[in-house]
Amino acid sequence: MALIKTYSATAKKIGELSVETEARGFKIIVDEPVEKGGTNKGMNPVELLLCSLGACQTMAVSIFAEQLKINIEEIWMEIEGDLDSYGFMGYGNARSGYQNIRYHMHIKSDAPEEKINELIELVEKRCPVADSIKNGVKLDKPKITIVK
Amino acid sequence: MALIKTYSATAKKIGELSVETEARGFKIIVDEPVEKGGTNKGMNPVELLLCSLGACQTMAVSIFAEQLKINIEEIWMEIEGDLDSYGFMGYGNARSGYQNIRYHMHIKSDAPEEKINELIELVEKRCPVADSIKNGVKLDKPKITIVK
Numbered sequence: 001m002a003l004i005k006t007y008s009a010t011a012k013k014i015g016e017l018s019v020e021t022e023a024r025g026f027k028i029i030v031d032e033p034v035e036k037g038g039t040n041k042g043m044n045p046v047e048l049l050l051c052s053l054g055a056c057q058t059m060a061v062s063i064f065a066e067q068l069k070i071n072i073e074e075i076w077m078e079i080e081g082d083l084d085s086y087g088f089m090g091y092g093n094a095r096s097g098y099q100n101i102r103y104h105m106h107i108k109s110d111a112p113e114e115k116i117n118e119l120i121e122l123v124e125k126r127c128p129v130a131d132s133i134k135n136g137v138k139l140d141k142p143k144i145t146i147v148k
Numbered sequence: 149m150a151l152i153k154t155y156s157a158t159a160k161k162i163g164e165l166s167v168e169t170e171a172r173g174f175k176i177i178v179d180e181p182v183e184k185g186g187t188n189k190g191m192n193p194v195e196l197l198l199c200s201l202g203a204c205q206t207m208a209v210s211i212f213a214e215q216l217k218i219n220i221e222e223i224w225m226e227i228e229g230d231l232d233s234y235g236f237m238g239y240g241n242a243r244s245g246y247q248n249i250r251y252h253m254h255i256k257s258d259a260p261e262e263k264i265n266e267l268i269e270l271v272e273k274r275c276p277v278a279d280s281i282k283n284g285v286k287l288d289k290p291k292i293t294i295v296k
Contacts, residue, residue, distance in 0.1 A: 011202025
């Protein structure tokens with residue numbers, strides 16, 4: 001039993017390092033700061049990954065709070081991750097991806113602490129982006145079309 | 149030997165399901181479509197994850213093409229991923245994250261195919277977002293601050 005939904009997006013180079021990404025008509029410019037060779041028109045891809053995780057967790061808190069009948073007045077989160085720049089450069093054996101991601105949730109609620117903890121456990125288990133990042137996703141070899 | 153850099157972002161609930169994310173002053177609104185209970189002000193978190201991957205790969209193509217002295221005139225990518233909605237709902241044993249992500253790169257270049265393949269192999273190995281998603285990242289238990 002499964003209810004598979006396929007999500008899609010595109011990414012297109014529009015400048016030296018700048019990229020226009022799009023999903024369902026919504027566009028986001030991704031770039032690097034000037035000191036890294038970009039033109040600083042937007043956040044970079046690894047920051048975007050943290051935003052994806054933060055947004056998913058925040059939404060999941062809203063959805064599961066309603067299911068558990070917990071009143072939440074405010075939610076905001078800080079997310080941070082450590083990356084060894086040597087990985088991208090190919091020095092040594094460093095991995096190129098994040099080594100560790102941490103997050104700190106701030107919740108304004110009059111619900112008892114046990115209820116909030118129950119909620120957060122559910123969010124941790126069910127958040128699609130957290131599951132993707134924590135447990136990894138099978139990435140197929142890319143299909144490549146070369147245009148002359 | 150390591151050159152650790154810590155990246156950070158925030159996410160804040162601003163509506164029913166809508167979330168404002170921010171990194172280095174760049175803001176992105178994340179939301180769900182109306183039929184999923186949102187107000188459709190932006191792409192959703194799992195689409196944002198695909199954009200993060202697409203942007204990272206596109207930038208990596210630009211950077212490594214320069215290192216390998218390959219002339220690339222255009223790059224654009226399609227990215228898609230399959231997600232079992234039952235995972236988020238908690239039905240059965242479905243995982244909540246992506247089961248599989250595929251991508252298709254379109255490259256306009258006069259370089260020989262072997263050089264392009266060499267480039268893409270390097271991108272696959274070194275792209276920080278691809279490595280994070282493919283090999284997984286240690287997510288710490290969240291720190292939670294409850295405000296009454």
